[in-house]
Amino acid sequence: MxxxxxxxxxxxxxxxxxxxxxxxxxxxxxxxxxxxxxxxxxxxxxxxxxxxxxxxxxxxxxxxxxxxxxxxxxxxxxxxxxxxxxxxxxxxxxxxxxxxxxxxxxxxxxxxxxxxxEGRGFSYGLSEREAGSDTASMTTRAVRDGDGWTLNGVKTWITNAGESDLYTVMAVTDPDGARGRNITAFVVEKGDEGFTFSEKERKLGIKGSPTRELIFDNVHLPADRIVGAEGEGLKIALRTLDHTRVTIAAQAVGIAQGALDYAMGYIKERKQFGKAIADFQGIQFMVADMGMKLEAARQLTYVAAAKSEREDADLGYFGAAAKAYASDAAMEITTDAVQLLGGAGYVADHPVERMMRDAKITQIYEGTNQVQRLVMGRKLLA
CATH class of the missing domain: 1.10.540.10 (Acyl-CoA dehydrogenase/oxidase, N-terminal domain)
Structure with a gap:
C-alpha cells in the first residue's frame, strides 16, 4: 500500500x-x-x-x-x-x-x-453483563409473535443510552441453533412499549456520555425491524466492529493530541531554575516519545480508515491494530502529559487529568486490547 x-x-x-x-x-x-x-x-x-x-x-x-x-x-x-x-x-x-x-x-x-x-441518535446493543468478549453467549431473546417478534432481556454498557432514539440490538432467535449463528439483529426505537433504561453508570471518564443498560420487557417488534437475515446478527455485529474500531482509534488519537498540545503549551511557560522546563533535555525526551507514538498511531489509524472505505480483506487485522495501538498510545501520552504538569496536572484546573481518565476506556470498549491482540494473532497465523 x-x-x-x-x-x-x-x-x-x-x-x-x-x-x-x-x-x-x-x-x-x-x-x-x-x-x-x-x-x-x-x-x-x-x-x-x-x-x-x-x-x-x-x-x-x-x-x-x-x-x-x-x-x-x-x-x-x-x-x-x-x-x-x-x-x-x-x-x-x-x-x-x-x-x-x-x-x-x-x-x-x-x-x-x-x-x-435528521438528528435521531443511534446506539448499539451487543454486550451483556456475562457476555462481553464472549458475545455469542448472550441471553437476550427474541421470540416469534405473529408477524413480528417479542424481545426480552438486558443489554449492558450501552453508550449514549437514553439520549439516542434508535438502537441496533442483537438477540438470540434460535436457542437450539448453532452457537453464533442463532442471533439476529433488530432495530428498537426509544418509544417502543416495554423498552426502558437503567440509571446511568458512574464512571472514571467520558462522564458526559451516558452509559446505561437497555431493558426489554416483552417489547413487540414488527417484522420489518430485522436487520439482515435471521441468524446473521452476530456476523453483522462483528463486521460492524471491524469498521468502527477505526473510530475508537481516531478518538484515542484525538484525546492524545489534545493532551500533548496542552502539555507543550504548559512546559514552554512553566519556569524552574531560571528557565522554561521545555529547555531541559529530560523533558524534551518525554515530548519526543509522546509525539512519535502519537504520529505512529495516527498513521496506522488512517491506513485502517482507508481499508474500511475499500472494505479490504485485511480490514479486521488493521482495525484491531489501529484500535489497540492508538488506545495504548493515548493512555501513555495522557499519563505523561499529567507528569509534565507535575502537581498541576493532577487537579481539575487543567484538562490533562480529564484526558487521562477519558483515554482509559479506549483500551476497553469495542473489544478490549487483549481481544484485539487475539484477533491480530489469529489473522497473522491463518
Missing part, C-alpha cells in the same frame, strides 16, 4: 479545519463542566447537528453528507481533541447504524439512516 492511498486530501484538510473551528468555539468551552456534572454535552450535539458532523458517514441518498471513512475518523479525532465525551456522538452514531448500512435491506436503510441524518 502506498502512502498516497491514505494520505488526507486537501478536502480532508479543509474538513479538519472546519471541525476544529466548531470544537474550539462551541464544544471545548463546555468540556470541563460536562465532565464535572456528568451531563450529556447538548451544546456539542446541537453544534455537530447544525454543521453536518453529527453522523457524517450517512450516505447522501439517505440525507447525509456521505463522508468517507477517513473523513469520519478526522471528525471524531478533532472532536475528541477538545472533548472525548462529545466525540462519542458521531462515533456511536456510526457504531449503531453500521449494522443497518452493512446488512439491512433497502427499506430499513431508507427508514433509519434517514432518521439518523
Amino acid at each position: 502506498t502512502f498516497d492511498l491514505f494520505r488526507p486530501t486537501e478536502e480532508h484538510d479543509e474538513l479538519r479545519a472546519a471541525v476544529r473551528d466548531v470544537v474550539e468555539g462551541k464544544i471545548t468551552p463546555h468540556a470541563a463542566e460536562v465532565d464535572a456534572d456528568s451531563r450529556y454535552p447538548q451544546e456539542a450535539h446541537d453544534a455537530l447537528l447544525a454543521t453536518d458532523f453529527f453522523a457524517p458517514h450517512v450516505p447522501e441518498q439517505y440525507g447525509g453528507v456521505g463522508a468517507d471513512a477517513l473523513a469520519t475518523a478526522i471528525v471524531i479525532e478533532e472532536v475528541a481533541r477538545g472533548c472525548a465525551s462529545s466525540s462519542l456522538i458521531p462515533a456511536v452514531n456510526k457504531l449503531g447504524s453500521m449494522p443497518v448500512q452493512l446488512g439491512g435491506g433497502e427499506e430499513v436503510k431508507e427508514k433509519y439512516l434517514t432518521q439518523l441524518a
